[in-house]
Amino acid sequence: MADVAVIGAGYVGLTTAVCLAHLGHDVIGADIDEDRVERLNKGEVPILEDGLPELLAEGLASKRLRFVVGARNAASVADFVFLCVPTPQGDDGSADLSFVDAVAREIATALRPGTVVINKSTMPVGSTKRVQRVLAEAGAPHEDVLVASNPEFLREGTSVRDFLQPNRVVIGCTDTSVAVRVSELYRNLNAPILVTDPASAEMIKYASNAFLATKISFVNAIANLCEAVDADVREVALGMGYDQRIGFEFLYPGPGYGGSCFPKDTAALLYAAEQSGYDFSLLKGVVRVNREQHERMVTKLTALVGGSLSGRTIAVWGLTFKANTDDLRDSPALVIVRRMLEEGATVRAYDPAAGERAAELAPGLEVGADPYEVCHDADALAVLTEWDAFRWMNFDRVAQMLQTPTVLDTRNILDPAALRRQGFTYEGVGR
Numbered sequence: 050m051a052d053v054a055v056i057g058a059g060y061v062g063l064t065t066a067v068c069l070a071h072l073g074h075d076v077i078g079a080d081i082d083e084d085r086v087e088r089l090n091k092g093e094v095p096i097l098e099d100g101l102p103e104l105l106a107e108g109l110a111s112k113r114l115r116f117v118v119g120a121r122n123a124a125s126v127a128d129f130v131f132l133c134v135p136t137p138q139g140d141d142g143s144a145d146l147s148f149v150d151a152v153a154r155e156i157a158t159a160l161r162p163g164t165v166v167i168n169k170s171t172m173p174v175g176s177t178k179r180v181q182r183v184l185a186e187a188g189a190p191h192e193d194v195l196v197a198s199n200p201e202f203l204r205e206g207t208s209v210r211d212f213l214q215p216n217r218v219v220i221g222c223t224d225t226s227v228a229v230r231v232s233e234l235y236r237n238l239n240a241p242i243l244v245t246d247p248a249s250a251e252m253i254k255y256a257s258n259a260f261l262a263t264k265i266s267f268v269n270a271i272a273n274l275c276e277a278v279d280a281d282v283r284e285v286a287l288g289m290g291y292d293q294r295i296g297f298e299f300l301y302p303g304p305g306y307g308g309s310c311f312p313k314d315t316a317a318l319l320y321a322a323e324q325s326g327y328d329f330s331l332l333k334g335v336v337r338v339n340r341e342q343h344e345r346m347v348t349k350l351t352a353l354v355g356g357s358l359s360g361r362t363i364a365v366w367g368l369t370f371k372a373n374t375d376d377l378r379d380s381p382a383l384v385i386v387r388r389m390l391e392e393g394a395t396v397r398a399y400d401p402a403a404g405e406r407a408a409e410l411a412p413g414l415e416v417g418a419d420p421y422e423v424c425h426d427a428d429a430l431a432v433l434t435e436w437d438a439f440r441w442m443n444f445d446r447v448a449q450m451l452q453t454p455t456v457l458d459t460r461n462i463l464d465p466a467a468l469r470r471q472g473f474t475y476e477g478v479g480r
């Protein structure tokens with residue numbers, strides 16, 4: 050079992066730290082956020098993620114897991130250092146690697162000979178070399194700087210399960226013996242391990258996210274077409290999904306994809322394509338369809354309330370970028386809410402996980418603690434995130450609360466026939 054440092058204790062870093070401790074390694078998690086570190090050492094999980102609290106408690110109790118402030122302290126005693134810091138979108142669309150560079154500079158002289166630095170954050174092709182260079186420039190002994198790419202494919206909401214039961218583990222490294230050492234960290238997982246050159250590993254991550262985004266924009270485009278020709282996209286997606294070459298997953302139409310990864314990673318891939326002189330028109334289309342899909346929801350809602358949102362009150366259920374997470378980064382729900390506010394609507398929202406923080410991200414948004422209360426006297430209800438609880442609400446009560454029983458179901462989670470029987474005007478996506 051190895052001594053592992055995990056730098057960055059967010060969705061990916063925290064999951065990596067607790068899961069590697071669960072697999073038997075000795076793990077130090079590091080973050081710059083002192084409050085986060087203090088809470089983690091007390092067993093408090095700062096994010097909503099199924100299974101994390103249990104594995105954090107297990108790791109702390111076994112003493113195989115602890116958290117410290119600052120990357121250097123953690124890296125100095127590690128055989129492997131995972132970089133799990135943010136790589137947000139820069140102004141020009143490129144991936145901003147300043148957090149990665151800062152950590153590399155911080156840990157360079159603290160690394161022991163033979164320590165492997167592992168890029169787990171999503172970083173563009175060339176980043177393995179880049180981290181190697183930054184480490185060397187910052188004083189790491191050159192011959193000892195070993196860097197590998199090991200992209201992460203977990204989804205928020207199911208991060209622990211995805212980490213412990215991955216479809217594959219990808220390791221990009223020029224030195225096979227280093228790749229073997231990294232692969233041993235995952236020895237207890239039942240997953241294929243793919244060893245490639247660093248550039249291919251880095252590209253696998255971007256290509257995978259871009260492909261999933263493409264599936265979503267494709268099904269959203271089909272949904273829009275279904276509306277025009279009176280077909281039901283859910284039947285269409287089901288009929289397509291049975292073809293094993295297509296599959297059922299990521300064929301759910303909705304308000305467009307969001308979250309902390311697809312938008313920024315498609316932008317970064319487009320930027321990289323442009324830099325290398327390739328016109329990635331397909332991916333440009335995917336991004337455009339996605340932007341239009343957000344706006345299409347606003348158009349649908351406007352039509353539902355009689356042609357203008359100005360002076361209307363809209364109740365909203367769901368603000369996170371998808372269900373079962375508290376993450377609001379690049380949430381389509383917030384894009385739609387901001388547009389409603391811009392058009393002069395009063396917007397009152399309920400979300401099971403992200404309430405108050407959302408109000409800061411959409412100034413003017415009123416956030417309520419009760420899903421029925423936010424419907425009081427509203428002109429329509431818009432369901433923007435697919436939280437399971439929304440399926441089982443008392444819609445007679447909702448109808449009584451609303452001024453007119455009207456619902457825009459951007460996630461197709463409600464039963465249109467039942468709602469229509471209850472007197473609702475119902476609008477979904479592609480049905």
Ligand code: NAD
Nearest residue numbers: 057058059060061062080081133134135136170171201205
């Ligand atoms: P996050 O914002 O949740 O977490 C990042 C953490 O790094 C924060 O806690 C921050 O305080 C910490 N940090 C920043 N600078 C630091 C430093 N110098 N030293 C120590 N800690 C520092 O981010 P995330 O969602 O976990 O994403 C991290 C990376 O993983 C990104 O590149 C992302 O694209 C990639 N990724 C994310 C997901 C996901 O589902 N969120 C999945 C796969 C890959």
Ligand code: UGA
Nearest residue numbers: 201202203204205265299300301303306307308310370371
């Ligand atoms: C996504 C990928 O699924 C992960 O494999 C990847 O590791 C991660 O990005 C990353 O690189 O950060 P995540 O962002 O957590 O994971 O969420 P997804 O479940 O992929 O959903 C992304 C967006 O697409 C959400 O807004 C979701 O509502 C939307 N979506 C998803 C659809 O509209 N339809 C679908 O059929 C599936």
